[in-house]
Amino acid sequence: MTMTKPESVTSTPIANSLTAGRLPAPAPWIILGTAVAVSIALFLVLGLASGAGFNWGGAILVGALLYVPAIWLFSRLVEGGRRAMDRLVTALVTGAFLLAMIPLISLTITVITFGLARFDAEFFTSSMRNVTGEGGGALHAIVGTLLMTGAAAIISIPIGLLTSIYLVEYGRGRLAQGITFLVDVMTGIPSIVAGLFAYALFAIFFGPGIRLGIAGAVALSVLMIPVVVRSSEEMLRLVPNELREAAYALGVPKWLTIVKVVLPTSIAGITTGIMLSVARVIGETAPLLIAAGFTQSMNYNLFEGRMSSLPVFVYTQYANQGNPPEAYLDRAWAAALTLILIVMALNLIARLVARFFAPKFGR
Secondary structure, eight states: OOOOOOOOOOOOOOOOTTTTTOOOTTHHHHHHHHHHHHHHHHHHHHHHHHOOOOOHHHHHHHHHHHHHHHHHHHHHHHTOHHHHHHHHHHHHHHHHHHHHHHHHHHHHHHHHHHHGGGOSHHHHHOOOTTOOSSOOOOHHHHHHHHHHHHHHHHHHHHHHHHHHHIIIIIOOHHHHHHHHHHHHHHHTSOHHHHHHHHHHHHHHHHOTTOOOHHHHHHHHHHHHHHHHHHHHHHHHHTSOHHHHHHHHHTTOOHHHHIIIIIHHHHHHHHHHHHHHHHHHHTTOOHHHHHHTOOOSSOOOOTTSSOOOOHHHHHHHHHHSOOSSHHHHHHHHHHHHHHHHHHHHHHHHHHHHHHHHSSOOOOO
């Protein structure tokens, strides 16, 4: 009986990501860590040689700059030119995003750090009337900001919304083109020009040197109207024409179709655009400084006397420091933090409105 040799069992080779033309998953992080480590070592040597301190920001930045050509080189050697270009563009886009976030994060941390020193009950319940040193608050500036911004919204929202409805639903020919051109021009005008316009307008009727809260609201509305027009126009254009045609087929007039079909369909986007336009103008300083002026006392009347606002309050506290100067700087930082929180709240409200009032197309 002949014995046959058992067939040799050939094991399937384990695929290696390097030999398969792909970098392993942790390779980009390893390359990044190596680049940062090399940069830190280089900065340590330079710091010891020059006697200067170690610069963490510069070391991380140089490490990130070293990572970009390094990931491209390793990817080109292993994965080929096409994949290497993809990794290069990804690294550049990610780096640009992180670079843009650095000043935002730094500003937020700085404002919170210095603003919390006067973020107390007295700051929100008192004004600066008869206050020359420590103490006092920004209640008059907060009230003035809310009143002038609210009045600007009351002026701007109807004008901007009706203008956008005309441009989308009725506008044809040279008149519509002229309105579109003027809106584009108004979008790019400097904010101080809006303040000068409001001041000149009220100076015609009340004489030179007039400062009123309503003048500040008019200046803000000049800046707010083109933003409302543009955002509302884009939202109205997104409404499908089939909805309009269905309403026309049922004999519904055009104005009623706009009120009952077009506006409810686009109300979420329109509201979001309006809230963002309010957040855009609430931090303006130059037009309010010219048109509304500033005061240390409470003023609830838009049509009588000067009216302060948070941006102008920050400017005056920083520019006109008294004794001790730390008290003025603390109030300025606290007012800046308050303004940022108000803008953040407006953006959150806009997102909530966009979520809850968006049209539901499902059955």
